[in-house]
Amino acid sequence: MQDLIRRLLAEMGEDPTREGLLNTPKRVEKAYKFLTSGYDADIDHVLNNALFTVDYSEMVIVKDIDFYSLCEHHLLPFFGKCHVAYIPSDRVIGLSKIPRLVDVFARRLQVQERLTNQIAETIRDKIAPLGVAVVVEATHLCMSMRGVEKQNSFAVTSAMLGAFRDSARTRMEFLELIKLRSAVPAFTDRSASLACVGEDD
Numbered sequence: 001m002q003d004l005i006r007r008l009l010a011e012m013g014e015d016p017t018r019e020g021l022l023n024t025p026k027r028v029e030k031a032y033k034f035l036t037s038g039y040d041a042d043i044d045h046v047l048n049n050a051l052f053t054v055d056y057s058e059m060v061i062v063k064d065i066d067f068y069s070l071c072e073h074h075l076l077p078f079f080g081k082c083h084v085a086y087i088p089s090d091r092v093i094g095l096s097k098i099p100r101l102v103d104v105f106a107r108r109l110q111v112q113e114r115l116t117n118q119i120a121e122t123i124r125d126k127i128a129p130l131g132v133a134v135v136v137e138a139t140h141l142c143m144s145m146r147g148v149e150k151q152n153s154f155a156v157t158s159a160m161l162g163a164f165r166d167s168a169r170t171r172m173e174f175l176e177l178i179k180l181r182s183a184v185p186a187f188t189d190r191s192a193s194l195a196c197v198g199e200d201d
């Protein structure tokens, strides 16, 4: 990877041998390896010993989980808050594991919609709850840094499964509890809404 970064610097019109850039390839490699370390993470290992059987069926919410990811269209950061809720049927996930789960999927090249869905589907698959809700609010540097429509550089995506999809009351209870800082349009099927400008851009 370091050779590629040296070539990239040269392509940008820089001199990769000047003092300030000498160790840059090494640093960039280290940074990218960390920022994409989610590819090597094993979900079962992350959740190891943290799935519990309980007699509890109220909504579990973990909100304001900070996350940092890289948009796969531009390799630029998008970051913000993730809110997760589920209603257990007979098992729960240790609360501290939820942010770890978010990190596993955030530390990959992503689009915001897929990140949102992957978190929700993993929780559904691992503990078969009555419902799962995930809302992600993020700022995309690929849009704000490049001056693309400022208002669109902040995007909200959601995945609503089971009870959160079927019951408006359950969904509203969750949305009320997380108090989004942005106005969210109707929570219907929103998978088509784009968080970041795609391929041709």
Ligand SMILES: [Zn+2]
Pocket (backbone or CB within 6 Å): 071, 072, 073, 074, 075, 076, 140, 142, 143, 196, 197
């Ligand atoms: Zn992008």
